[in-house]
Amino acid sequence: MSGGNSPPGYEILATETIHAQSKTLLVGTGNVLAHVSDGHVILTSADGTKTAKVSFPSLTKKTATCLDVELVNERPEIVVGFADGSVEAVSGTRGSSFTFPRPPEGSPRKRTAGCVAVAWVPGGGAQELVVVYGDGAVARLGRTPDDDCISFWDARLTMDPMDPLDAMRTSGADESVVAAALSPCLSADGRCQVALASSAGRLRVVDAGDGATIGGCSTFFGGCTCVAFSRDGMYVAVGGEDDVVTLLALSGSAKGAATVVHCQGHTSWPAAVAFENTSSPDPSCVRLWSAGLDGKVCAFEVQADDFPPGAGIVARCERKSDLCPVAPEFCVQVSSEPLRAIAMTKGGLLAIATRRKITRFSAVAPPPVVARGAPLPVESALLFQKQWGVYRKVLQNNELCHMDAIDSIARDFAASGVAAPRVLDIGCGDGAVFSAVLAKLEKEGKRVNMAHYTGVDASRAALDLNNVRASTKDLVEMELEDYLETGRDHSAYDAILANLILHHFDETGKRRIVRQIAGLLAENGVLYYGDVYETNPGEGRPALLQRWKSRMNTYKDLTAEELESVWQHVAEKDFPSSSAFMIEILNEAGLDVNVLHDDNFYYVLLKGTKRQ
Numbered sequence: 001m002s003g004g005n006s007p008p009g010y011e012i013l014a015t016e017t018i019h020a021q022s023k024t025l026l027v028g029t030g031n032v033l034a035h036v037s038d039g040h041v042i043l044t045s046a047d048g049t050k051t052a053k054v055s056f057p058s059l060t061k062k063t064a065t066c067l068d069v070e071l072v073n074e075r076p077e078i079v080v081g082f083a084d085g086s087v088e089a090v091s092g093t094r095g096s097s098f099t100f101p102r103p104p105e106g107s108p109r110k111r112t113a114g115c116v117a118v119a120w121v122p123g124g125g126a127q128e129l130v131v132v133y134g135d136g137a138v139a140r141l142g143r144t145p146d147d148d149c150i151s152f153w154d155a156r157l158t159m160d161p162m163d164p165l166d167a168m169r170t171s172g173a174d175e176s177v178v179a180a181a182l183s184p185c186l187s188a189d190g191r192c193q194v195a196l197a198s199s200a201g202r203l204r205v206v207d208a209g210d211g212a213t214i215g216g217c218s219t220f221f222g223g224c225t226c227v228a229f230s231r232d233g234m235y236v237a238v239g240g241e242d243d244v245v246t247l248l249a250l251s252g253s254a255k256g257a258a259t260v261v262h263c264q265g266h267t268s269w270p271a272a273v274a275f276e277n278t279s280s281p282d283p284s285c286v287r288l289w290s291a292g293l294d295g296k297v298c299a300f301e302v303q304a305d306d307f308p309p310g311a312g313i314v315a316r317c318e319r320k321s322d323l324c325p326v327a328p329e330f331c332v333q334v335s336s337e338p339l340r341a342i343a344m345t346k347g348g349l350l351a352i353a354t355r356r357k358i359t360r361f362s363a364v365a366p367p368p369v370v371a372r373g374a375p376l377p378v379e380s381a382l383l384f385q386k387q388w389g390v391y392r393k394v395l396q397n398n399e400l401c402h403m404d405a406i407d408s409i410a411r412d413f414a415a416s417g418v419a420a421p422r423v424l425d426i427g428c429g430d431g432a433v434f435s436a437v438l439a440k441l442e443k444e445g446k447r448v449n450m451a452h453y454t455g456v457d458a459s460r461a462a463l464d465l466n467n468v469r470a471s472t473k474d475l476v477e478m479e480l481e482d483y484l485e486t487g488r489d490h491s492a493y494d495a496i497l498a499n500l501i502l503h504h505f506d507e508t509g510k511r512r513i514v515r516q517i518a519g520l521l522a523e524n525g526v527l528y529y530g531d532v533y534e535t536n537p538g539e540g541r542p543a544l545l546q547r548w549k550s551r552m553n554t555y556k557d558l559t560a561e562e563l564e565s566v567w568q569h570v571a572e573k574d575f576p577s578s579s580a581f582m583i584e585i586l587n588e589a590g591l592d593v594n595v596l597h598d599d600n601f602y603y604v605l606l607k608g609t610k611r612q
Helices: 378-384 389-396 402-416 432-443 480-486 507-518 541-552 560-573 579-588
Strands: 010-017 026-028 032-037 040-045 051-055 064-072 075-082 087-091 097-099 115-120 128-133 137-142 149-154 177-182 193-198 202-207 213-218 224-229 235-240 244-249 259-264 270-275 285-292 296-303 330-333 341-344 349-353 357-363 422-426 452-457 472-477 493-499 521-534 591-598 603-610
Touching: 026 064, 026 349, 032 064, 032 075, 032 349, 032 357, 040 064, 040 075, 040 349, 051 075, 075 115, 087 128, 115 177, 128 177, 128 193, 193 224, 193 235, 202 224, 202 235, 202 244, 213 244, 224 270, 235 270, 235 285, 244 270, 244 285, 244 296, 259 296, 270 341, 285 341, 389 402, 389 560, 402 432, 402 493, 402 521, 402 591, 402 603, 422 432, 432 493, 480 507, 507 521, 507 579, 521 579, 521 591, 541 560, 579 591, 579 603
Parallel strands: 026 341, 064 115, 177 224, 422 452, 422 493, 452 472, 493 521
Antiparallel strands: 010 357, 026 032, 032 040, 040 051, 064 075, 075 087, 087 097, 115 128, 128 137, 137 149, 177 193, 193 202, 202 213, 224 235, 235 244, 244 259, 270 285, 285 296, 296 330, 341 349, 349 357, 521 603, 591 603
């Protein structure tokens, strides 16, 4: 795919352009893959070796919004839902079409509501299907005249006032179903289950016949974006505008009760989720994949022990730090464009789609297994405590002047006039600071097209989440001193960012590192050196840290445990110098210095420009 890599264990099989009216439609049902393009439904066999094109005339006349396919005696049965609420099916590759009747005129469904999801009822031989409409209405339709509408109900009329999810509604008139999925198999008691994901961030798993609630959960904030069932019907995954994929274990699963875990790896909304179709040797383990608007694909392996105790409907967390996060086994930038869909088959075929392209991958080796519970380096431990919970709150609340640094660097970067800069980001982590700089410039109409970006960090987990975009990109897992000592980098960088990293070294180390960094700058290149510093030289480190601790006690949104972890990190690892010393070592390294920001308490951002 454009500007990205293949997921681990996969290689590109084929890439083709999609010609679709609106929504990217891609489904995988275990034995077959299907997507819509140019008035046809394209079918691909489970192993990716065979394809067939099925003509679907209505696709050129109306906007398709959802798709399902089932193989009955090796014959594909295709059903498509449309934005006008109509549903049509085609039997076989050259069969005639069949239009399903609409729900009764007297039903409470809005006549203008379009189809959100269509799916054949499991085990029904493609004779019955469930349709979910955007206003929350759900219909179970039959293919014969005797059972045109087997059942019909409205999600808005079957709500339990004691259900905590219902109590979280913002305004019923505005809430809509944005994604839905039907379980691929019937439950143990013979029920057909459907998952409804709403614009208000609520997931309800219900009986498709009468709307009885089976389980549910909610996003941390914002609406839902996508939803999928596992092949055994025991798990439901829902993506949200909180950038999280929430996994719900239903009653009857390995946990025996409805509980959730939160899978975090994306830096933008997950657009699609899919469960692996291969059988796991461990029945208490489930593997799911997600594709996001950040262009990344994440794979998660969740075990029974990851689920906290709980039962029934799971309400919204009060704070994002309350989430029980599972980190991805891997998170790969597969495209420079937003991803829209992902699907998998039993034959090891993986398909990922952007707005205009679909790429099919074939499995060549099992994905690498990441040791669970392996300790992270000290610096990464802070970053990934509760899956960046502490770090993100400190950054977003500007406790260490991150936002001030972003604003200052963006202004200066825009004024530099370098058309295609080469950038080195030292201690980059997930690239949040430099990504924010680029996003700010783009929002102001000053988009920067970087020729090359190099990010250096000691944590592979952090690098896997790095979202900085550039024409070429190099992420290096290495300690800073090792990186500089190897002499491996002979690039001439237009800009180097070293933010909140050098205070971990003594003054001899800082002097040496700044000199080495300056040697990597191109002519007129700049070093953005931001760090905590001694505002009252001579007061001594103990007094300085106690003054800092007083400020830390005012940090917003941190629990007592999180605040203590930050303090322990500072007390053990922070060795600030005066701003005068920082300016001195920049000058010694051949750099002219400007102060871009100084909070006059504990953070200063300096700009060192390489002398002619």
